[in-house]
Amino acid sequence: MATSLALEPIPRPPGNPLIGNVLTVDANRQIQSLMELAEEYGTIYQLDMMGTPIVIVSGADMAAEICDEKRCDKTVRGPLKRLRSIAGDGLFTGDTDDPNWAKAHNILLPSFSQKAMGSYLPSMIDIANQLVLKWERMNSDDVIDVPKDMIRLTLDTIGVCGFGYRFNSFYREDFHPFIEALNRTLDTTQKMRGIPGEKLMKRQQIENLAKDARYMNNLVDEIIAERRHTGGSGGDDLLDFMLSGRDAVTGERLSDENIRYQINTFLIAGHETTSGLLSFAIYFLLNNRDVLKRAYAEVDEVLGRNIDAAPMLSQIGRLSYLPA
Numbered sequence: 001m002a003t004s005l006a007l008e009p010i011p012r013p014p015g016n017p018l019i020g021n022v023l024t025v026d027a028n029r030q031i032q033s034l035m036e037l038a039e040e041y042g043t044i045y046q047l048d049m050m051g052t053p054i055v056i057v058s059g060a061d062m063a064a065e066i067c068d069e070k071r072c073d074k075t076v077r078g079p080l081k082r083l084r085s086i087a088g089d090g091l092f093t094g095d096t097d098d099p100n101w102a103k104a105h106n107i108l109l110p111s112f113s114q115k116a117m118g119s120y121l122p123s124m125i126d127i128a129n130q131l132v133l134k135w136e137r138m139n140s141d142d143v144i145d146v147p148k149d150m151i152r153l154t155l156d157t158i159g160v161c162g163f164g165y166r167f168n169s170f171y172r173e174d175f176h177p178f179i180e181a182l183n184r185t186l187d188t189t190q191k192m193r194g195i196p197g198e199k200l201m202k203r204q205q206i207e208n209l210a211k212d213a214r215y216m217n218n219l220v221d222e223i224i225a226e227r228r229h230t231g232g233s234g235g236d237d238l239l240d241f242m243l244s245g246r247d248a249v250t251g252e253r254l255s256d257e258n259i260r261y262q263i264n265t266f267l268i269a270g271h272e273t274t275s276g277l278l279s280f281a282i283y284f285l286l287n288n289r290d291v292l293k294r295a296y297a298e299v300d301e302v303l304g305r306n307i308d309a310a311p312m313l314s315q316i317g318r319l320s321y322l323p324a
Contacts, residue, residue, distance in 0.1 A: 010055060011041040012048065020048030027191060034058070054078075073097070082189040083268065085213040086182075089258065090265035100258045107245035107254060108262070111238055118313045119236050120161040125310050127157045130170040146282055150275035155179055158270050163239035163263055165223055178219055181212035182267060220260045228256075238266065295322050 015021040024047065025033040034056055037045060043059040057066055066072050073096040076084070080093055087093040091108070094101035110116060131153050135144060152169035159165045167176040174180070188209045227239055242259045246252065254262070285292040298321045303311050 010044055010046045012046045013037055013041060015048050019050050022049055030190075049078075052077075069096075079189045083185070085209065086185060086216050086261075086264045087268060088261035090261035092265040092269045093261075100254065103247040103250060103252060104242075104254060104258065104262055106247045106249060108238065108241060110245075111241040116236070121313055121316075122310075123160045124157055127153060127160060130156070134170050147275065147279045150278045150282075151175075151271060153278070154271040154275040155267065158266050161237055162266050163220075163223055164227070164237055178216055181216050182264075185209060185212050185216070186268065186272075216264060217260060220263050221256070223263070224256050224259055239263070298322055 013021055013024055015024055024037070035058070038056070038058040043062045044055065044057045047054045047056060057063065075095055076093050084093050089095075089098045089100045091101065091104055094104075131149060134149070138144065152167075152175075155175075156167050156169050159167045167179060169175060169179070175183070188205050224239070224243075227243060239259070242254050242262060245254070285295065298319060302315050302318050303309070
């Protein structure tokens with residue numbers, strides 16, 4: 001879909017004549033590199049990735065402009081396209097014109113309503129309690145790997161709330177094999193650049209990627225088949241929504257294959273951003289004790305001082321400072 005985002009020519013950082021800007025962006029700190037380029041070239045600039053032009057935008061105003069669905073389409077390319085081995089035409093990796101994209105969007109929208117969130121709350125609290133119990137049992141001189149525990153928290157929450165599967169990350173030293181496979185898949189797809197000869201040079205990684213994709217897809221297929229066999233009983237989780245829901249526009253249901261892609265999508269797109277947010281929030285709270293003190297005060301006021309009492313949805317809605 002044609003659109004106009006800039007009235008002036010888009011600036012282009014200098015690059016190598018053969019490979020363009022492939023080396024301009026540090027593979028080990030991609031986001032930081034793109035942010036630094038934005039500071040130098042502005043909120044919109046263009047990179048040349050071995051002949052493939054990529055336009056980078058930053059800033060809230062520019063982001064809002066390209067999210068205008070009347071003017072811009074969502075397209076999948078690069079590392080995101082390589083994730084289709086496990087995410088197919090799911091919400092994250094499907095193009096706007098993929099029929100299943102709109103179908104899944106319409107079916108799943110009600111499952112993210114405030115009312116639906118209330119049904120997930122007990123499971124969310126269950127996983128959060130597992131994290132708190134782990135920390136409570138540690139000695140004062142033990143080192144807590146906060147980012148890793150936040151990944152455990154978010155993945156386990158998505159697993160139990162999304163499709164009734166427990167990874168039990170707080171009851172094992174290493175991650176569940178599914179999560180290990182997911183992390184390897186994300187790492188491999190992010191590091192692949194699509195350069196000539198790459199498939200030959202990274203043949204082993206590509207073979208491992210296919211192996212991990214088969215394992216993850218097979219596990220999710222088994223979960224879907226078991227739920228169909230039991231006839232639901234997922235407590236109105238995301239899987240039940242996808243199995244029973246119909247698109248209000250077409251009247252169609254999602255295929256089991258697409259449901260598999262959606263489950264993998266929730267795990268990919270849902271865990272890392274949320275776990276990163278929680279890790280940074282804890283870091284900044286500990287380094288800004290006045291803010292932490294106000295957060296404690298609000299929790300005591302709204303939830304009370306009984307640490308054994310589970311928070312209710314109505315109470316969470318009354319929190320204002322903590323979410324901010």
